[in-house]
Amino acid sequence: MKAKKKSKYGWLDINRRLWFEENGAVTVFSVLVLSSLLLFFSLLIDYARIAALHKLTEDAVRSSVRSVLSAYDAALYERYGLFGRGGTEGETIFSDTMAANIEGIEGLSNHGMKLVRMKAESSELHTASFLGSHDVFKRQVxxxxxxxxxxxxxxxxxxxxxxxxxxxxxxxxxIGLLESMRKLYERREAHLSQVLHLQELAAGIMRDSGIEAMIPAQTNAVASAGDTALSLAGEYRDYAAWVMQEQNAEHAGGADHSEVIKAYEDKARAFAIELRRISSEMLQRHVKLQGDAIRELEAARALNEDMQRLVQQANQQADRGGYDAVARQKSSGAVQSEVPADAASDIEEIRRQADELVKPDAWFTAYRQELEAQGSSAAALDLEAGSYQTSSIASLAKPIADQTADTLIEGVASLRLAYGNYEENYIRPAAIIASRKSTLEQGEVKAKLKQQGEQAESLWKQARGLLHGLTAIPQAEEHQQVFEQVKQHYSDNLLFNEKSDEAAAAPLELEQAGEAHEAANRSASVMDDIFSGMAGMLEQTRDTLYYGEYVVNKYPAFAPQHLRSMLTEGNVSELSHAVSFNNQEAEYIIYGFHDAVGNIAAAYGELFAARLAVRTMEGLLESRTLGHPLLILSAALIYGLEKTMEDMLAFTERGSSPLSKYVKVELSYKDYLRLFALMHDAGDSASLARMIAVIEQNSGTVLSAVPSGVTGEAGVSTELWFVPGLMKVLGKFGLLDGKVDGNRYETTQTIGWSY
Structure with missing residues (x-):
């Protein structure tokens, strides 16, 4: 076998095969992917467990907080409908409930794997709000x-x-217009009466000056009284003759007339000087009185102008839209109404008659001219007296029997004519003054007004005696002690709510009207407030209504039957025992007087005023035919006072009275309290503090310390299963609502809840 030839780059092939061998690539990829997935899912599982922990903790804390609030003061709720913490200590309930929730979760199964095993680290309970806080109290009411x-x-x-x-x-x-007009009218008429009085005084100065005796129309009947201008003029011819005889030498041997001549000259000169002195003094005093009269007249004119402005502004009075809002209210029940269709227009016509009380400016101008004419008449007499003095003294210087005597007689006639003109107009028969007096007295109007005024004041004296009797009730020390305790609760609650006692003080003052007409005017203002309160309830918000209803329904009011013995027999012994605090809690809240009689007097004073307003309206319709607007007003007031006293007796008998002779429904004292609560805004800080003070006095519980909401805070932890280090890193990036400590995740949950 032929051996393979070894490449000289063999080591490169080995490296290539090592790094780029395709066998096992799937395994390596799977390892990488699965390890990443394992890390992701482990992180996801722990994150899911953390989310579950938050949800379970939130449910446990919420359940525990609500369990705490389930323990409330039953007495507060049953009597006043208020929820406040009571019973078992809240910390105990919260910790026990938290433990039960966690143990329940832990005890679901003691076998197998549990996704979240919670461990309670801490638990705390905090009060979040108190029933004594006005915001909380208002919300619950x-x-x-x-x-x-x-x-x-x-x-x-x-x-x-x-x-x-x-x-x-x-x-x-x-009523508002006529009462204002009446006050100005009476002041104006007083000034005009003073003008007339000053006129009469001036005429009296003339009458008592003695001038009349010095210038009589005849010489007889006054001769014994002394020399007169006429007698001296009559003697002048003899005087002139005596002088001529003395000057005539032919009669030098005749009788000596020097003494009688001197005597005549002395008395003629003295008479002229005395007449002139008396006349000057008379005129000086007359001028002063005339000036005073003119000033009084101008003061009356200024008041008349004020009356004119009142009439012109009558249609621009303060807004009374509350009446219109109530007029649009439709009744769902059968209210029997017999109010005349033209009742409003009839009363409006009475108001328009107020213009008759205003005198035209020309009237004052004519009167001033009359005063000036009287002064001119007195000045004319003084002028004639001066002329007479001049003529008389001149006649002595150059006596001429016939011509000078005639001149003196003419001077006396002029004096007599001047005095006669003044006398006829201002002394006897005093035609001008009599005419002016008749004008100012307006026939029988002033006499009737005086009579009606006396009758109205007599009735008001009775009514005022009733109202004053409430304030004069003997106050037992034990009753006042309770009020002092309530006052302390009231002040403490205002302090807790950071309210000033002075700023929240009751604005009402127990000041009774001084006279009947003032009472009528105040009653109209009370009715304005009542209709405004009802209009606000109908058109804007009903919160004030809710507060008022809460007061009337949750707090006892003073029964009018307690007043029966005082009204009928004048006996206040029963009443002095009945004015305990617990019999007048509603009145105290509405008016805020810290004594045993103030609140009752205020409530029944407003009840009287409300009834007087309605009855006076009826009186206006009953008396509209009397003509003179002030007569109508006085007659209406008399009618109103009589009927109001009957109404007050009806309240003491059956606790109610008819709303009006025209509206056949009965309104109880409690109904009027509802209206008074609307008037005085039972939801203001002072009223709320008084409501709370009464509750604290009756229950012995300080509402400022009674929680109406709590906040529960619990710390829990759970063991992390996989990679706590990675979760800790996530926490540093703000991705967790808790913290990682070792292999445990810890979180705190806070839940607030209120009634």
Missing amino acids: LEEMKYKAPIDFTLELAARFAPMAGAMKEASVT
């Missing part, structure tokens, strides 16, 4: 009342007011 508040009933309550909303709106505007 809204949730409670959203399903339990008698919304339909409250809407029906608003619907009962709908038939008379138009008339009440016009009554509110009319």
Whole structure:
């Protein structure tokens, strides 16, 4: 056999075969692929186990947190519909439930392979919110009342007011206008009365000056009273003759008349000077009174202009859209309404009659001219007195019997004529002053207004006695101690919610109206607020309604029957025992007075005002035929006070009264509390703090320490099966929600939950 020749490149062939031999290529490729797949799937399996761990942990923590919240204060819920943590300690429930969840998962099967084996590393429970927080408390109240508040009933309550909303709106505007006009009217009339008084004083100065006696129309009947201008003029002829005789030398030997001449000259000169002095003093005082009268008249004119502006602005009053919103509310029930179709227009017509109270500017101009004419008349007399003095003294200087005597008599006649003109107009019969007085008294209007005013004040005195009687109830020390405790709870809750006690103080003041007309005006304002509150409930948000309903339904109110003995017998002994805190919790929340009588007085004061507003509206319709707008107002107020007192008695008998003679439905005291809660916004910070304070006082539980939500935090771990090092690398890139420690993966799950 021939041997093969060995190539000199044999070692290259060996290397080529070693590296590029095709035998076993599939095996090597499979090893590479399978090892990669094994690494990938091992990573995927551990990642899936981590995801499962997160899901199981989340479920376990959520279940544990909800188990904690399942233990709530049963007393709070049953009485006030509020959820707050109570019962077993929350930490214990949370840790036990977490352990049970993990053990349950571990104990599913003790045999075979389990994908995730959890181990509890830690568990903590934190409170997330407290029932004493206003945000939390409000949310729970809204949730409670959203399903339990008698919304339909409250809407029906608003619907009962709908038939008379138009008339009440016009009554509110009319009462407000007429009351403002009345105040200005009375001030204006007082100034005008003062003007008339000053006129009469000026006339009295003229009458009492003595000028009339010095210038009589006849010489008889006054001769004994002394010299007069007329008597002196009559004696002047003799005087002139005596002077002529003295000057005539032919009669030098005749009788000596020097003494009688001197006597006449002295008394004539003294009389002229005295007449002039009296006249000047009279005019000086007259001018001062005239100036005062003009100033009073101008003050009256300014008030009259204010009245005119009020009338012009009557249609530009503050928005009263609440009445319109309630008027659009339709009743689903049978509300028997007998409100006249033209009731609103009739009351509007009364308001338009207010223009009759305004006097035209020409009236004041004419009156001023009248005052100036009176002054001119007095000045004319003074002028004549001055002329008389001049003529009289001149006649003594150059006596001429006939001509000068006639001049003096003419001067006296002029004096008498000037005085007579003044006397006729301003003294007797005082035609101008009498006419002005009749004009200012307006016939019998002022007399009737005075009579009605006295009657209204008498009725208001009775009503005020009732309202004042509530504030004068003897307060037991034990009652006040409870209020002091509630006040401390209230202040603590405001502090917890970072609210200022001053900023959240109740704005209402227990100040009663000083007189009947002021009470009517305030009652109209109360009715404005009631309709505004109902309009807000109907058109905007019903949250305030929910809060009000919560107060009325969850807290006791003061029963009006407790007032019966005080109203009928004046006995307050029963009432003094009935004013305990627990009998007036609703009133306390609405008004916020920390004493035993303040809240009751405020509630029943507003009840009285609400009834007075409705009854006064009826009175306007009943009295519209009286003509004069202020007579109508006074008569309406008298009607309103009488009927309101009847209503208050009805409340003490059966707890309700008719809404109106035109709307045949009964409204209870509790219904009015609903309206007052709408008025005063029962959802503000102060009211919420008072709600919480009452609950804390009654339950002994501080809601600021009662959790309404918790946050559970649990740390768990599980063993990694394959490549913990690679999972740790993934964790560094933020791809995991936990951390890898050795061969274990650890994570923390936090879940928050609230009622």
